[in-house]
Amino acid sequence: MSPDGKASQSGSAAVEAQRVTKIFGGGDDQVVALDDVSVQIGENEFFTLLGPSGCGKTTLLRLIAGFEHPTDGRILLGGEDISPLPPFQRPVNTVFQNYALFPHMTVGGNIGFGLEMLNKSKQEVDDAVTEMLRLVRMEELRNRRTSQLSGGQQQRVALARALAPKPRVLLLDEPLSALDLKLRKEMQIELKRLQNETGITFVFVTHDQEEALTMSDRIAVMKEGAILQIGAPRDIYDHPSDRFVAHFIGETNFLEAELLERKNGAAKVKFPSGAVLPASLPDAPISPGKVSVVVRPEHSRIATTKKDAVLSGTLENVVYFGTDTHFHFRLNDGAQFIVRMQNARDSGDDFTPGQELGIAVEADAVQVLRD
Amino acid sequence: MSTSVPETGATAAQSAERRAVRTRWLLVSPAVVIIGCVGILPLSIILLYSLLEPAEYAGVVWTFSPEAWMGLVLERDIFDDTLGLSSAHLTIYTRSILQALFTTVLTLIFGFPTAYFIATRPAKERNIWLFLVTIPFWTNLLIRTFAIMLIVRDEGLVNHALINIGLIEKPLAILYTDVAVAIGLVYAYLPFMVLPLYASMEKLDFRLVEAGYDLYANRRRVLRRVIVPLVKPGVIAGCILVFIPSIGAYVTPRLLGGGKNMMLGNLIANQFGTSRNWPLGSAMALALMGLVMIALVIYVRNVTAAGQKSHG
């Protein structure tokens, strides 16, 4: 298992999946939706499951919520095995992807539903609904039918409904995917605020890497039913341990290099050009020899001196992006390489396609991938 | 010169509209003819008959009389000609209504889980289950009712089994009782409950059911607070589809109830047969229809109200 920061150190995680496997169907058309997944999610953490469609994100959420049962493994909540509990006995609430608001109830009726089912008094339910409506800033719409709400408003009601019973864990299955870009940005901020104010653990599912990077405390990157890497957004972005993770998150350059024998701790890689640079290693054991490494485009620049140049190639294309410029290179060994540099005031178009140029790479920017 | 252009435009539009109207009438005319011939015309005749006097040997005498409508619930004493409540008719009405209500409730109790079961099967399997539900329709009701007679009669399957396992010693008298009629009605009308229930459950968004479970509602509460309100149109449609035909059922009470446990349908049929009172039969038929209409109006009101609640 990957080292995953604070959760593994603190005694009991808010939610924990222990070697969970989920297989749907049987015989020839069985689908392994989750394959031996282990993860610990800490109290009060904003934890994101990130991965492409069909990688098992929803399945993991549904296992935590209790709508599905693991084929193998256990789900723990606050250190206790909740496997035998049906969904209505788990202190976990879900914000469904399509919101799933009750069409036959008002906004207030929807938000109060959970507390009502917990047999709270009418007064308590009313007060909680009022508080929730204030929290999501929808006080005026209490008696509206849910069918008369806009997408963003429905989204807020769904959030308020799931938060009202003060669950230990809130599960959110791509809650923002149905919103347009502007609303989505607003709701991202809103969600962060709600999580801070309520102190509830959020398990958030998305396939949008930017959303994951901006919102999460930690991210688990998933692929085909397995978790490839868990870490803080910065870790995942700067030090992807896997080709898939590097590819899925942000733009990146893949290079071939040679991992040298380690001398007193620090790893070094040697590029075909002969340049040797320090490199970060993935958490998996890796032996010296041919390796793949990644360098983020913004961690490289066009070399000004011969000494700086780690790589060299032909400039093929220059794309201006306002705040920065992308330089597309064809390296001498045929690989593609993109350099991203911020546009300074005075930087002109000093570089023109066709030029032979050297590329410099920042210190600590080379990440070795496990293979 | 300048005014002629819009004028020709207008006349062209007018004649186009006239043509459209004519086409529309042409298209609806078959329906109008059929509804007129098989609906309005016979109904008018029945209405007319209900306002005439019965002839001695069937048929009607062409003199106006409200007697038939009064005869729905009243009867004239044979000796002194005074009017009194007709206990015979009232018994039959009460029995009909009770039987129909009982049938509706029982088909709902059996039909609801059945429809839910089918609606929660994988899409491929559902058609097979629906097909099984509709199999009884392939056989004539008369034959199916005879089959029930064979099952519930004194030497039938049910009594045989009960005696064999030692629960009873003498056969239970089921055939020719209200119980037999009730069994027959529930059996005959169960599909009419299952199908509309299924239709509305199939449209039910099961994520709402999950949302209910997620928000701490147990099975009973999810059923009461989420599923039932959402499939209410199907429940009402099923109840009406069962209640209406079972209140006027003819074959089932006739065969399974023997002569003693008559229902409205049999009573009406009798007026045109042995009782030779066509006007009374007509009045009863119309009264029953009126009842059905009222039920339908209530249904439509309910459904549109529910629709408005959830849509606009």
Ligand SMILES: Nc1ncnc2c1ncn2[C@@H]1O[C@H](COP(=O)(O)OP(=O)(O)OP(=O)(O)O)[C@@H](O)[C@H]1O
């Ligand atoms: N009830 C089910 N029966 C059979 N297969 C299922 C079922 N639910 C999910 N799967 C399969 O399990 C795999 C993982 O599905 P899951 O819904 O968890 O993916 P996801 O990561 O949420 O994808 P998306 O981003 O598209 O929502 C998929 O291959 C899917 O087809």
Ligand SMILES: [Mg+2]
């Ligand atoms: Mg999903």
